[in-house]
Amino acid sequence: MSTVTDTKKKAPAGERVADWADGRLGIYTLAKANMRKIFPDHWSFMLGEICLYSFIIIILTGVYLTLFFHPSMNEVEYAGPYVPLQGQLMSEAFNSTMHISFEVRGGLLIRQIHHWAALIFLAGMFVHMMRVFFTGAFRKPREINWLFGFLLFFLGMFTGFTGYSLPDDLLSGTGVRFMQGAILSVPVVGTYLSMFLFGGEFPGGDFVARFYSAHVLLLPGIMLGLMVAHLILVFVHKHTHFEGPGRTNKNVVGMPLLPVYMAKAGGFFFLVFGVIAIIAAIASINPIWALGPYRPDQVSTGAQPDWYMGFAEGLIRVMPGWEINLWGHTLVLGVFIPLVIFPAVLGAIAVYPFIESWITGDKREHHIAQRPRNAPTRTAFGVAWITAYMIMLVGGGNDLWATHFHLSINSITWFVRIFFFAGPVIAFIVTKRICLGLQRRDKDKVLHGRESGIIKRLPHGEFVEVHEPLSQGELHRLTAHEQYAPAELPPAVDENGVERKIGRMEKLRVKLNKGYYGEDNQIAKPTVEEYKEIQSGHGHH
Amino acid sequence: MSSQEISEENLPAGQDTAHGAVKVADDPFADPGLPPHKPRIQDIDERAARRSERAVAFMFTLSMLATVGFIASYVIFPVDKIVYIWPFGRVSALNFALGLTLGAALFFIGAGAVHWARTLMSDVEVADERHPIEASPEVKAKVMADFAAGAAESGMGRRKLIRNTMFGALSLVPLSGIVLLRDMGPLPEKKLRTTLWAKGKQLINMNTHEPLRPEDVAVGSLTFAMPEGLSEHDHHFQTEIAKAALMIVRIQPEDIKDKRELEWSHDGIVAFSKICTHVGCPISLYEQQTHHVLCPCHQSTFDLSDGARVIFGPAGHALPQLRIGVNEKGFLEALGDFDEPVGPAFWERG
Ligand code: HEM
Numbered sequence: 001m002s003t004v005t006d007t008k009k010k011a012p013a014g015e016r017v018a019d020w021a022d023g024r025l026g027i028y029t030l031a032k033a034n035m036r037k038i039f040p041d042h043w044s045f046m047l048g049e050i051c052l053y054s055f056i057i058i059i060l061t062g063v064y065l066t067l068f069f070h071p072s073m074n075e076v077e078y079a080g081p082y083v084p085l086q087g088q089l090m091s092e093a094f095n096s097t098m099h100i101s102f103e104v105r106g107g108l109l110i111r112q113i114h115h116w117a118a119l120i121f122l123a124g125m126f127v128h129m130m131r132v133f134f135t136g137a138f139r140k141p142r143e144i145n146w147l148f149g150f151l152l153f154f155l156g157m158f159t160g161f162t163g164y165s166l167p168d169d170l171l172s173g174t175g176v177r178f179m180q181g182a183i184l185s186v187p188v189v190g191t192y193l194s195m196f197l198f199g200g201e202f203p204g205g206d207f208v209a210r211f212y213s214a215h216v217l218l219l220p221g222i223m224l225g226l227m228v229a230h231l232i233l234v235f236v237h238k239h240t241h242f243e244g245p246g247r248t249n250k251n252v253v254g255m256p257l258l259p260v261y262m263a264k265a266g267g268f269f270f271l272v273f274g275v276i277a278i279i280a281a282i283a284s285i286n287p288i289w290a291l292g293p294y295r296p297d298q299v300s301t302g303a304q305p306d307w308y309m310g311f312a313e314g315l316i317r318v319m320p321g322w323e324i325n326l327w328g329h330t331l332v333l334g335v336f337i338p339l340v341i342f343p344a345v346l347g348a349i350a351v352y353p354f355i356e357s358w359i360t361g362d363k364r365e366h367h368i369a370q371r372p373r374n375a376p377t378r379t380a381f382g383v384a385w386i387t388a389y390m391i392m393l394v395g396g397g398n399d400l401w402a403t404h405f406h407l408s409i410n411s412i413t414w415f416v417r418i419f420f421f422a423g424p425v426i427a428f429i430v431t432k433r434i435c436l437g438l439q440r441r442d443k444d445k446v447l448h449g450r451e452s453g454i455i456k457r458l459p460h461g462e463f464v465e466v467h468e469p470l471s472q473g474e475l476h477r478l479t480a481h482e483q484y485a486p487a488e489l490p491p492a493v494d495e496n497g498v499e500r501k502i503g504r505m506e507k508l509r510v511k512l513n514k515g516y517y518g519e520d521n522q523i524a525k526p527t528v529e530e531y532k533e534i535q536s537g538h539g540h541h
Numbered sequence: 542m543s544s545q546e547i548s549e550e551n552l553p554a555g556q557d558t559a560h561g562a563v564k565v566a567d568d569p570f571a572d573p574g575l576p577p578h579k580p581r582i583q584d585i586d587e588r589a590a591r592r593s594e595r596a597v598a599f600m601f602t603l604s605m606l607a608t609v610g611f612i613a614s615y616v617i618f619p620v621d622k623i624v625y626i627w628p629f630g631r632v633s634a635l636n637f638a639l640g641l642t643l644g645a646a647l648f649f650i651g652a653g654a655v656h657w658a659r660t661l662m663s664d665v666e667v668a669d670e671r672h673p674i675e676a677s678p679e680v681k682a683k684v685m686a687d688f689a690a691g692a693a694e695s696g697m698g699r700r701k702l703i704r705n706t707m708f709g710a711l712s713l714v715p716l717s718g719i720v721l722l723r724d725m726g727p728l729p730e731k732k733l734r735t736t737l738w739a740k741g742k743q744l745i746n747m748n749t750h751e752p753l754r755p756e757d758v759a760v761g762s763l764t765f766a767m768p769e770g771l772s773e774h775d776h777h778f779q780t781e782i783a784k785a786a787l788m789i790v791r792i793q794p795e796d797i798k799d800k801r802e803l804e805w806s807h808d809g810i811v812a813f814s815k816i817c818t819h820v821g822c823p824i825s826l827y828e829q830q831t832h833h834v835l836c837p838c839h840q841s842t843f844d845l846s847d848g849a850r851v852i853f854g855p856a857g858h859a860l861p862q863l864r865i866g867v868n869e870k871g872f873l874e875a876l877g878d879f880d881e882p883v884g885p886a887f888w889e890r891g
C-alpha cells in the first residue's frame with residue numbers, strides 16, 4: 001500500500017504503524033474479515049459480556065492482591081491496627097489479608113472488588129448459560145462452545161472456592177473442613193486423597209499455598225484459555241439472532257463491530273467495572289476481621305458459603321446420615337451421595353445438547369435463537385433443572401430460612417428432600433403447559449390479529465373487541481419457527497416381508513421424540529389456508 | 542443406526558425456503574425483508590445531535606473529575622478514618638471515597654461511550670451472510686489426500702514396531718509425573734485413628750489454660766478442653782486440636798441413659814469429641830435441659846445423655862466419648878485415647 005515510492009505525501013503515522021504491523025502480523029487480512037463484522041443486538045446477549053468483563057476485573061484486581069498477600073500458614077501474632085485481634089495467633093495468610101484490609105490504602109477496595117466481581121462472574125455465567133439453553137443456541141454448530149462455557153462455570157466455582165479459602169479465616173476454614181470431610185467419604189481412596197491434598201492431616205500447613213497456586217495460576221490459566229477459545233468460536237460461528245423480518249438462518253442482522261458494537265461493548269466494560277467498584281465501596285463483603293482467624297475447634301454460627309456453593313451445601317445438609325459398616329470398612333453414603341449428585345446434576349445440563357440432537361436426529365446448522373415457548377419440552381426440562389438447583393439452594397440456607405420465617409429445620413429439610421424430586425416434575429408439567437398456551441396465543445394472534453382494546457358494537461347489538469391485523473413482518477416473526485414432525489418407527493417388516501430389527505435405543509429415541517414433537521407436545525403453526533379462510537370469512541371483528 | 546433415515550423426513554422444512562425477501566402475494570407469512578430504517582431525532586436534527594455530543598463530552602469530563610477525586614481521596618483520607626454515612630453506617634472513609642470516585646470514573650466512560658453509540662453512530666441494521674462451518678467436499682477431499690500422503694510417507698502403518706514402541710514410550714512417560722506427586726503427603730496409616738489423648742493426660746481448660754478439677758465443670762454449660770502438653774504456639778497445634786478438641790458437660794448420673802457412657806464418666810462429668818462426625822465442624826451449642834448439642838454447620842444434633850447418639854441431622858454416627866477419671870492431685874485426666882476415630886467417617890474407619 002504505502003510502498004509506492006513516488007507519492008509525495010508520506011502516509012499518516014497511524015497508517016505507517018499499521019503497515020509495519022501488517023508486514024509482520026498480517027493484520028489487514030484479519031481486519032478485513034472482522035472490522036465490520038455484524039453483531040446482533042438483544043439485551044440477553046450482554047450476559048456473556050458481563051462474564052468476560054468481570055473476569056478481566058478479577059484478573060486485574062487479583063494481580064494487585066498478589067502484591068501483598070502471603071500464601072503461608074506459618075503462625076504469627078497479630079500486631080496490626082485492628083485492636084480486637086491484637087496479640088492473637090493467626091496464619092500469615094490471614095495476617096496479610098488484614099494488612100491489605102487495614103493498612104494498604106485502597107487494599108480493602110480491591111479485595112472487595114475482587115470478591116464482588118467473583119460473585120457477579122459466577123452469577124453472570126449461570127444466567128448466560130440459561131439464556132443459551134432456553135434459546136437453543138447450543139445446537140449445531142455450537143455444541144463444543146456450550147461445553148467450553150459449561151467448563152468455565154464449573155472451574156469458576158472451584159476458582160471461587162479456592163479464592164475465598166485463601167484468607168484462612170474462620171468461615172472459609174470451615175468450608176475447607178467441609179470439603180476435606182467430603183473427600184474422606186470417597187470409598188477406598190478418600191483418606192489418601194485427603195492426605196495428599198493437605199500434605200498430611202487436616203489442616204496441616206500446606207493447603208493455603210497449594211490453593212494459592214491453583215487459584216492464581218492453574219485454574220485462571222485454564223479458564224483464560226477456555227475463554228479465548230470460547231470467543232474465537234463465537235466469532236467463527238457468528239452470533240445467533242432471533243427470527244424476524246429479514247433475519248434468516250443464512251444471515252446475521254445487526255450492527256458492525258466498528259464502531260457501534262465496539263463502543264457499546266467497550267463502554268459496557270466500563271459500566272460493569274464502575275458498578276462493581278461502587279458496590280465494593282458501599283457494601284462490605286467477607287469482613288474477615290469480624291470472623292477472626294481459622295481454628296479447627298472454633299466455628300462461627302450461620303456459616304454460609306458463597307452463593308455458587310449453596311447447591312453443594314444444600315445437598316450435604318438434607319441428605320440423611322447413612323453409613324454402612326461392612327467387613328471392617330465404612331461406606332459414608334450420607335456424604336458420598338451428595339458428592340456424586342453434585343457433578344451429576346451439573347453434568348445433566350452439560351450433556352443436554354447432545355441428547356437433544358440425538359432425539360431430533362437433526363444434523364443441520366442452526367443460527368436462529370428460538371423463543372423458549374417454541375421448544376416446550378426443552379424449556380420444561382430447563383425449568384425443572386433450575387427448580388432442582390434452587391430447591392437445593394434453599395436447603396443450603398435451611399438455618400437462615402428457619403430463623404427468618406420461624407420454621408423448624410426439620411420441616412424445611414423434609415420440604416427440600418421431597419421437592420428436590422417432586423419440584424422438577426411439577427415445574428416440568430407446568431412449564432410445558434405455559435409454553436403450549438403461549439404457542440396457542442401466538443397462533444390466535446396470527447389468525448385473528450392483535451387485541452386492540454377498542455370495543456365495537458355490531459349492528460345487531462353484540463359487543464366485540466376490534467382485532468387489528470398484524471403487519472406482515474409480525475406475521476412472519478410469529479410463524480417463522482421450525483416445527484419437527486414426530487419420528488415414527490419404520491414398519492415392523494420391510495418391503496420384502498423381512499422382519500426389521502429395531503434396536504432398543506432407537507425405540508427409546510422415537511418415544512422421546514414423540515414426547516417432544518408428537519401430538520399435544522407442540523401446537524401446529526397456523527397455515528396460510530387457515531389464515532386466508534379466517535381473514536376472508538368472519539375475520540372482520 | 543437407522544435414526545438418520547427416519548429423522549430426515551421429520552425435519553421441518555428449512556425456513557429459508559420461504560425467503561424470497563419479497564412480499565409474496567399468496568403467502569401472507571413470507572419474509573418481507575428488513576424493515577426500513579427509522580431515523581432518530583439526531584439523524585434529522587443537527588441541534589439534537591449537538592446536544593447528544595455535549596452530553597457525551599459531559600460524561601467523559603465527569604470521569605476525569607472523578608479520577609482527580611480518586612487521587613485526592615487517596616492523599617487526603619487516612620487509612621484508619623471511620624465515618625458515619627447514612628444509610629451505610631460506619632464505613633472506612635478512604636474505602637468509601639476511593640470506591641465511589643473510581644466507580645464514577647469508570648462508569649462515566651462507559652455511559653459516555655454507550656450514549657455516543659446509541660445517539661450518534663449509525664444505527665442502520667445490516668445483514669452479513671453466514672457460511673457453512675463445514676468445509677466443501679473438495680476441501681475435505683484435499684485434506685484427506687494430504688493426510689493419506691503424510692501418513693504413508695511416515696510409514697506409520699507399515700512399520701508397526703516403530704509405531705508400537707512409540708505408543709509405549711508416550712504412554713509411560715507421564716508416569717514420572719505421577720510418581721513425583723507421591724510426596725504431596727504421607728500415607729494415612731493410622732493417623733486418623735489416634736489423637737494426643739493418652740492415659741494420664743490432664744484435661745486443660747481451653748479458656749484458662751489451667752487443668753480442670755471436677756468442681757470447675759458446672760451444670761448446664763459446655764466446657765472445652767485440650768490435652769495437657771499442647772500449646773497454641775506448637776507447630777502442630779492446629780492439626781492436633783482438629784482431632785483432640787474436647788467438650789465436657791456435667792449431667793446428673795441418674796439422667797445418663799447409656800450404660801457405657803456412665804462407666805466412662807466421672808461423677809456425672811462426661812467428655813466427648815467436639816468434632817462433628819458429619820464433616821468435621823466443631824460443635825458449639827448446648828441445650829442444658831435436654832443435654833442436646835448442636836453442630837452449627839448442618840444442624841446435626843447429638844444427645845449427650847444417651848451416648849451422644851445422633852437425633853437429628855446429617856451426621857452418621859455418635860460422637861466418640863473419652864474415658865475420664867480424676868488423678869491423685871484431684872484433676873480430671875484421660876484414661877486413654879478415644880477408642881474410635883474422631884470426626885468424619887472414612888473408608889477404613891470400620
Ligand atoms: C478466575 C476467577 C477468580 C475468582 C472467581 C476469584 C475469586 C476470589 C475470591 C472470592 C477471593 C476471596 C477474597 C476475599 O474475600 O478475601 C479471592 C482471593 C484472592 N484472589 Fe482470586 N479469583 C479469581 C482469580 C484470581 C486471579 C487470576 C488472581 C491473581 C493473579 C487472584 C488472586 C487472589 C488473591 C491473591 C487472593 C487472596 C487475597 C485476599 O483474599 O485478600 N484471583 N479470589
Ligand code: FES
Nearest residue numbers: 817819820836839
Ligand atoms: S459438620 Fe456437623 S452437621 Fe455437618
